Amino acid sequence: MGKKRKHSETVASAPAKKDAPERPQRTILGWKDKNNTNNNEAQVTESTVGFKNKEKDNKVESKESKGATLNELVELKSCSSCLFFECRKQKDLYLWMAKCPNGPSVKFLVNAVHTMEELKLTGNHLQGSRPILTFSSNFDKNAHWKLLKEMITQIFGVPKEHRKSKPYHDHVFVFSIVDDHIWFRNYQISVPHNESIKIARGGLENSTLIEVGPRFCLNPIKIFGGSFGGPTLYENPFYISPNQIRAIEKKKKAGKYAKKVKAKTRRKVHELSNPLEPDEFADMWKE
Amino acid sequence: MGLPKKGPTLLKKKKMEDDEEEIADLSPEVSDSEPESEPELESESELEDEDLKLAEPSKNAIYNTDGIIDKLGDISFPDNVGWIHRLSVDIDQEQEVDVNDDLARELAFYNQALEGTRKAFEKLQAMGLPFLRPSDYYAEMVKTDSHMEKVKGRLLAEKRRIEEAEERKKTREAKKLAKEVQAQKAKERAKQKKEGIESVKKWRKQRQQSGFAKDDDGGKEMDFSFEDGKAFERSGKKRPGVMPGDRSGGKMRQGGGKGKSQKKREFRNSKFGFGGRKGLKKQSTAEATNDFRDFKKGNVSGNKKRKR
Structure with missing residues (x-):
């Protein structure tokens, strides 16, 4: 995964103005796990972290004390949030979202990933333009969803007047909770060419959305109080880890042969215990 | 190509059936006890996703509401931060979306995005800020x-x-x-x-x-x-190479169109004769009788014995 970081300077060096308190400063660091070979993951990283306000960094090497290393790195870069893609067994992708100095952090299981590379997703938009974030109304249902919403707003949104951002808005992010998962979509806002002048004054009647990608679905597992650690604030009560799912599947498969053998012996026993009655016509034609 | 084709979410569908069975395997006693104790949970367990869910929320799951709200207060932007900094729009989701209905789900997302765009556009318009990029603005794109x-x-x-x-x-x-x-x-x-x-x-x-x-009228009544x-008018179509009375459409003359067998046939015809009665050919006619070409007078060598 040759996604080396390209920009070594941190974004936090945005000029400090007088209205600084009004503008929240935030920067994001995105990491990948060392043993990431999952293709999907790279694409997600590229496309979400690839918005230029975020820093991309090398893979994290150490296996144990991952959290501590990450925190250190974040501090080194003086960033305020972190996205960390963790890949296990080359098939399960987890996403950590963390607010860095003192939490909270969330761990998601990522599934149903479609990358930007897919040719079915035909949209395209400016790199670094600020996305419009849309949330479905059920984010206000529970406390933990509210927290997640705030974190997503801060992490996925591009800060205003960011050095590398563009002054236009040509794409929309969709965050929607369906079936207790957060579904993510990214659409390009497209308007027919000859109407782009009119749009400045009129409405957006003829605008259509074209999906840019990526798509993924986040299943929150746990929310921690600190960044990459700390007390657990929330635990998904419905969550089963993919490992468990696979184990169950395997067990089911393993049972198949045992069942067959068992059925065979049962049949044998049954035949032995209920012998056929001697046929009275057996030697009728034998003379 | 207004609305992009909704790509099938391949990853999820195929495992659906297995998952359902597994749920049954996993917790037979749970599902038995469920209906009377917690009927509202049934709907939860029916909502199957690409990944399994516990049929029933685990009892010891942590949910620290106070802690969460505390943290939320910690990280959230101060109140005086303008909307322009967050650029987030909340959209009402009218009804519950069925996860397994791909089309309905994607449509819901699309509508949410569209609605959000409208709202954001209005707000930005009110602030007098640019929205879409001008057509002559070129910059690096994502793809x-x-x-x-x-x-x-x-x-x-x-x-x-x-x-x-x-x-x-x-x-x-x-x-x-x-x-x-x-x-x-x-x-x-x-x-x-x-x-x-x-x-x-x-x-x-x-x-x-x-x-x-x-009858003597000369067939006047024959109408x-x-x-x-x-009725008997010939169709105006010209049939090149076909004799007027030929019903086979010229196929007879072509001899079936098989060149090789045709040649063979011709050869055999020339060798063995073809057409007409053979008997007539073999009868002597007046002409043949009067023809003395073969009769040579002076040649006595033929039947010497007889002559002598």
Whole structure:
């Protein structure tokens, strides 16, 4: 995964103005796990972290004390949030979202990933333009969803007047909770060419959305109080880890042969215990 | 291509059935006890996603509401931060979306995005800020040009494929239609023929009934339907290389069109003769009798014995 970081300077060096308190400063660091070979993951990283306000960094090497290393790195870069893609067994992708100095952090299981590379997703938009974030109304249902919403707003949104951002808005992010998962979509806002002048004054009647990608679905597992650690604030009560799912599947498969053998012996026993009655016509034609 | 095609979410569907069975395997006693104790949970367990869910929320799951709200207060932007900094829009989701209905789900997302765009646009408009990029503003895009080329190629290929399929469909239909027309024509022709024969029969009967009385009139009463020359009119089609009376359509002359066997046949005809009675050829005629070419007078060498 040759996604080396390209920009070594941190974004936090945005000029400090007088209205600084009004503008929240935030920067994001995105990491990948060392043993990431999952293709999907790279694409997600590229496309979400690839918005230029975020820093991309090398893979994290150490296996144990991952959290501590990450925190250190974040501090080194003086960033305020972190996205960390963790890949296990080359098939399960987890996403950590963390607010860095003192939490909270969330761990998601990522599934149903479609990358930007897919040719079915035909949209395209400016790199670094600020996305419009849309949330479905059920984010206000529970406390933990509210927290997640705030974190997503801060992490996925591009800060205003960011050095590398563009002054236009040509794409929309969709965050929607369906079936207790957060579904993510990214659409390009497209308007027919000859109407782009009119749009400045009129409405957006003829605008259509074209999906840019990526798509993924986040299943929150746990929310921690600190960044990459700390007390657990929330635990998904419905969550089963993919490992468990696979184990169950395997067990089911393993049972198949045992069942067959068992059925065979049962049949044998049954035949032995209920012998056929001697046929009275057996030697009728034998003379 | 207004609305992008909703790509099938491949990853999730295939495992669905297995998962359902597994749920049953996992917690038979749970699902038994469920209906009377917690009926509202049933809907939860029915909502299957690509990944398994516990049929029942685990009892010892942590939910520290106070802690969460605390943290939320910690991280959230101060109140005086303007909307322009967050750029987030909340959209009402009218009804629950069925996760497993791909189309409905994607449509819900699309609508949410569209609604959000409208709202954001209004707000930005009110602030007098630019929204979409001008058409002459070029900058680096998220997807590279080479990638977009690929996308375009794919779209074009798809379009072409669809067009081709349409074309094929059209020709097939045309063929079917042509067949029908042909059948109709044949039917009509048969009908015409039958009518002609019928009219002749009728005429004959009439004539018989009237005792051939008007025969001397010179056939004035013969008004067949074919008399106007329509029924037996030849079709205007020219048949090149076909003799006027040839019903086979010129196939007889071509000898079936088989060149090799044709040659063989010709050879054999020349060798063994073809056509007509053989007997007539072998009879002597007056001509043959009067022909003395073969009769040589002076040649006595032939039947010496007999002569002498």
